[in-house]
Amino acid sequence: MFDTSELVINMGPQHPSTHGVLRVILRLDGEKVVDAEVVIGYLHRGIEKLSENRNWTQIVLLTDRMDYVAAATSNVGYCETVEKLLNVEVPRRAQYVRTILMELQRIASHCLWVGTHAMDIGAMTVFLYAFRERELILDLFEEFCGARLTYNSMRIGGLPQDIPPGWDKKVLAFCDIMDGKIDEYETLLTHNRIWLERTKGIGVISGPEAIGLGLCGPALRGSGVARDVRKDEPYSAYAEMDFDVPVGVQGDTYDRYLVRMEEFRQSLRIIRQATQGIPEGPIVGKVPRLIKPAAGETYHAIESPKGELGYFIVSDGKSTNPYRFRVRPPSFCNLQGLPRLVRGHLVADVVALIGSIDIVLGEVDR
Amino acid sequence: MADAPEHAPKAAAPTGPVEPAPPADAAIPAFITALQNGVSGSVAQLSLYLGDWTVVVPVSHLLQASQFLHDNAGCAFDYLSDLTAVDWPPRAEGRFDVIYMLYSTRHRHRVRVKVKVAENTPVPSVTSIWPAANWLEREVYDMFGVNFSGHPDRRRILMPEDWQGYPQRKDYPLEGPGELLMENPIDWLKLRQAREEADIE
Numbered sequence: 001m002f003d004t005s006e007l008v009i010n011m012g013p014q015h016p017s018t019h020g021v022l023r024v025i026l027r028l029d030g031e032k033v034v035d036a037e038v039v040i041g042y043l044h045r046g047i048e049k050l051s052e053n054r055n056w057t058q059i060v061l062l063t064d065r066m067d068y069v070a071a072a073t074s075n076v077g078y079c080e081t082v083e084k085l086l087n088v089e090v091p092r093r094a095q096y097v098r099t100i101l102m103e104l105q106r107i108a109s110h111c112l113w114v115g116t117h118a119m120d121i122g123a124m125t126v127f128l129y130a131f132r133e134r135e136l137i138l139d140l141f142e143e144f145c146g147a148r149l150t151y152n153s154m155r156i157g158g159l160p161q162d163i164p165p166g167w168d169k170k171v172l173a174f175c176d177i178m179d180g181k182i183d184e185y186e187t188l189l190t191h192n193r194i195w196l197e198r199t200k201g202i203g204v205i206s207g208p209e210a211i212g213l214g215l216c217g218p219a220l221r222g223s224g225v226a227r228d229v230r231k232d233e234p235y236s237a238y239a240e241m242d243f244d245v246p247v248g249v250q251g252d253t254y255d256r257y258l259v260r261m262e263e264f265r266q267s268l269r270i271i272r273q274a275t276q277g278i279p280e281g282p283i284v285g286k287v288p289r290l291i292k293p294a295a296g297e298t299y300h301a302i303e304s305p306k307g308e309l310g311y312f313i314v315s316d317g318k319s320t321n322p323y324r325f326r327v328r329p330p331s332f333c334n335l336q337g338l339p340r341l342v343r344g345h346l347v348a349d350v351v352a353l354i355g356s357i358d359i360v361l362g363e364v365d366r
Numbered sequence: 367m368a369d370a371p372e373h374a375p376k377a378a379a380p381t382g383p384v385e386p387a388p389p390a391d392a393a394i395p396a397f398i399t400a401l402q403n404g405v406s407g408s409v410a411q412l413s414l415y416l417g418d419w420t421v422v423v424p425v426s427h428l429l430q431a432s433q434f435l436h437d438n439a440g441c442a443f444d445y446l447s448d449l450t451a452v453d454w455p456p457r458a459e460g461r462f463d464v465i466y467m468l469y470s471t472r473h474r475h476r477v478r479v480k481v482k483v484a485e486n487t488p489v490p491s492v493t494s495i496w497p498a499a500n501w502l503e504r505e506v507y508d509m510f511g512v513n514f515s516g517h518p519d520r521r522r523i524l525m526p527e528d529w530q531g532y533p534q535r536k537d538y539p540l541e542g543p544g545e546l547l548m549e550n551p552i553d554w555l556k557l558r559q560a561r562e563e564a565d566i567e
Contacts, residue, residue: 041524214498232474295384296415316380328448336501
C-alpha cells in the first residue's frame, strides 16, 4: 500500500539561515525532524595553532577574528587572561572603559541577533530597525579605535588610547535613544501572534539538561539557570555594577528571546553606571616591555554575548609566545545542543532554533 | 629546569607544565579533600597557581573520580566548562595532558582535573557523565590524536575526515603539510629536510 521511509536532506553549508557556513544533515519523517547531524569546520583557520606561533601582543588581533560580531569582548577576555598570568593590575579607568565597550558590544551583538532571528522567522522589519541601532554603536567604536568590525581595541595591561573627548556624552545619548528602540522591537515581536506561534514551545530544554549539555549564556539562562560569569566570577568593573541576571522559565525559544531582550536593558543600565562613574587616572598598568609571563597555566572566563568565553593559556616562561593557547568558544558548546533541540520539530523550526542559540561560525570553527 | 639563553637559536623543548604545590598555609578546598577520601588514590598531585586548583588524576581513576566529582553533594561539578589537551613531546611519563575544566553551578567553584597520558594510551570518555564532552573530546582527538575509549561518535570534527596527522601537536608544522604529505609523507619529509638545510646554508 504505502511505502514510508526516512528522507535525508542537507541544509547548508551555503544557506541564508545558517548564519555562516554551517551544514546540518536532517533525517526527516514527513516534515518532522527525526535526527540531525551538525557538520562544522568550514571556517577553520587554525587560530589556536597560529597563536602558539605569534607573540603575546600579536594575538589580540587574532582574537578579533573569532566572534567577529563581538570582537571587543574577545579582546578583553584574552588580555585579562594574560594580565592574570603576568600579575598586572589594570587601572580602574581602563576597567571601566572596558566594561562600557563590552556592554556596547553585547547590545550590538544582540541587535544583530534579534534582526537575523526575526528575519529567519519572517519578520523583515525588525532586521532593518535593529541594524539601524547597531550602526550607532559601530560609530561609537569607530570614534574610539578607528575600526568598525575587527577592533583590535585592547592592549595587555589596559587600553590603546584614552577615550576621545565627549565620547562618554555620546554613549549616554545613545543609551537614551536605545531605550525607546528596545520597546519598538518588543512592540513588533513580543505579543505578535505569528511570533508566539513560531517560538513558544519550540526547542524546550530543562535546566539540568542544559547544564549537562554545556549550554551557556542566554541559551542556558532561558532554561532558568541563573549562571552569568559577570555575577558569579566578576571581572573588569562588574563587581561594582548593579544589574540583574534575567532568567527564563520554560526553556523554549520564546524564553531565550525574552532573556536577550531583558539583557539589552540590563546592558544599558551597566553602561549608564559605568559611563557616569569613569574614574580619572592612567589607562595602562605597569606592563613589562617584553611580555613574557612566568611559566604556568591558567583558565579565565568572561561572559561574551553568546555565553562563557574562556581562555586557557600555558606559558613556558622562556619564549615570547604562548606554549598552548586554547579558547573555549561559547558558540561551539551551544551548537552542540542543536540536535537535541530540533528533534521532533518541523523543518521550519530548525531555522528558528539555529537563530535562537545565536552562533557565530567564526568562533565555532576558529 | 635550567634557564635557556635569551635568544638561543633552538631552546630545548619544555618537558612539562609548572605545577607548583600549594603553599603549606593554603586551605585545601573541601571538594578536594572529599575526592581524596571518596576515591582513594585518585589525587596523584595537587597544585595551586594564580588561585586555580589543579588535581592530577591517574588515568585509571579518571572515570571513578569524575563520577564522584559530579555526584557528590559537596562537589557537584555539574558543568564541564572546557576539555582540552596540551602536548609536551619530550616528556617521559607520556606526552599529553588532557585537562578538564569543571564548574559547579550550585556551589560556584572551579577545579581543573588533569590526566597525563602517552600517545597510544586510551583515555576513558566522560560523555556518560557530562554530555558536553562529546564534541570537546572529538576536537581533542582531531587536533591531538588522543585516543578516547567508549566515545559514542569518535570522528574528526574541524578537519576533513581524511586528514593525515594531528595539527595541534608540536611536531606538526605551522605551514601545514601541503599536498605532498597527503599523498606521500616520506617524500614530504625529505623535501622538508632539504629546505631546512638550504636555510642553514
